[in-house]
Amino acid sequence: MDQLILATECDVVNEVICAPDDVKELFEFTEVIFSIGPIGVTKTIFLFFLAAFVVVGLLYFGLRKRRMVPSKFGVVIESLLDFVKNDIAKDIIGPEGARYVPYLTAIFLFILVGNLFEVTPLINFPITARMAIPAFLAIVTYVIFVFVGFGRNKFRFLFDTVWPKHVPIGLRWLVGIIELVSIFLLRPFTLAVRLFANMVAGHLMLTLLLGSGVIFLTSFPEIGAKALVGIPWFVLGLAIYLFEIVVSVLQAYIFTLLSAVYIQSSVHFEH
Amino acid sequence: MLEGDIEALKGAIAIIGYGLAAIGPGIGIGIVVGNAITAMARQPEMAGTIRTTMFLGIAFTEALALIGFVLFFIA
Numbered sequence: 001m002d003q004l005i006l007a008t009e010c011d012v013v014n015e016v017i018c019a020p021d022d023v024k025e026l027f028e029f030t031e032v033i034f035s036i037g038p039i040g041v042t043k044t045i046f047l048f049f050l051a052a053f054v055v056v057g058l059l060y061f062g063l064r065k066r067r068m069v070p071s072k073f074g075v076v077i078e079s080l081l082d083f084v085k086n087d088i089a090k091d092i093i094g095p096e097g098a099r100y101v102p103y104l105t106a107i108f109l110f111i112l113v114g115n116l117f118e119v120t121p122l123i124n125f126p127i128t129a130r131m132a133i134p135a136f137l138a139i140v141t142y143v144i145f146v147f148v149g150f151g152r153n154k155f156r157f158l159f160d161t162v163w164p165k166h167v168p169i170g171l172r173w174l175v176g177i178i179e180l181v182s183i184f185l186l187r188p189f190t191l192a193v194r195l196f197a198n199m200v201a202g203h204l205m206l207t208l209l210l211g212s213g214v215i216f217l218t219s220f221p222e223i224g225a226k227a228l229v230g231i232p233w234f235v236l237g238l239a240i241y242l243f244e245i246v247v248s249v250l251q252a253y254i255f256t257l258l259s260a261v262y263i264q265s266s267v268h269f270e271h
Numbered sequence: 272m273l274e275g276d277i278e279a280l281k282g283a284i285a286i287i288g289y290g291l292a293a294i295g296p297g298i299g300i301g302i303v304v305g306n307a308i309t310a311m312a313r314q315p316e317m318a319g320t321i322r323t324t325m326f327l328g329i330a331f332t333e334a335l336a337l338i339g340f341v342l343f344f345i346a
Contacts, residue, residue, distance in 0.1 A: 087319075087323070091320075091323065092323075190334040190338075193334070193337055193338060193341055194330060194333065194334055194337055197337035197340050197341050198337065200340075200344075201337075201340060250326075253326070254326055254327075254330045257323070257326060257327060257330075258330060261327065
């Protein structure tokens with residue numbers, strides 16, 4: 001019930017929806033569940049490792065026995081891996097994409113599991129709604145595409161970005177500045193913020209609607225017929241719940257797709 | 272002005288700012304998806320490629336709205 005932080009504050013007689021008093025309460029679970037030595041483990045860190053174990057477990061049990069006719073579960077895992085390998089790595093990066101398949105598979109499955117925690121009953125907390133985790137994943141992608149860019153093109157990667165030869169000379173400095181800021185600053189920032197903001201928005205909507213629904217319906221004895229306000233909130237919350245499943249999968253796909261596009265722009269750097 | 276009034280005003284301005292930030296990307300995503308549907312209807316055999324490109328376009332366009340959403344909480 002600690003998720004329903006609104007319950008204590010909500011004035012069901014005068015309000016029609018239970019907005020949280022302070023939104024920060026939704027995102028700051030600072031209480032420590034248990035500690036290992038001096039390191040306290042919060043809910044986020046616990047779920048972070050749980051997501052990693054779930055991914056390893058899925059891959060282990062899905063690919064344990066490679067048979068001519070795989071089991072149903074094996075087919076699902078194999079088609080996911082095939083999807084990342086063919087539809088993301090090979091289609092976007094090209095034949096050289098095979099080198100990046102392990103990385104792309106890892107982030108795709110991790111983000112997918114992390115996002116789906118949002119709609120998993122009893123967990124209901126997307127770990128990617130904490131800025132640290134998408135920021136870390138975006139920094140890893142950033143390091144990869146910058147290193148690949150410099151490794152393959154030496155310093156041409158930087159010089160051709162700030163002084164693009166295919167642009168008319170009068171505009172070159174302007175395009176150069178825009179490209180420099182866009183590639184080295186905005187790319188990792190938007191990559192992280194896109195995932196983070198989508199999951200925060202979904203989590204917030206679910207908490208607001210389902211929380212309001214439950215609070216109004218449970219306070220039926222006190223407010224009488226006004227408790228029926230809870231029904232549309234709850235129904236809308238359930239509709240958003242289904243929508244969030246789609247968003248979770250789509251955001252995992254988009255994060256992986258954009259990582260592949262950024263790596264591709266370093267591999268085939270032509271200016 | 273009282274402290275509470277300033278807080279309320281800041282909140283109201285943040286909501287208006289988010290509304291403004293949502294206009295451009297709303298129009299943009301409409302254009303992207305609309306044109307992708309036209310392209311898919313004309314050449315159904317290219318639907319897979321067009322869908323991937325459409326998601327890319329949506330992702331780039333959507334970023335502005337999401338930055339507005341984040342600023343709404345920061346403000």
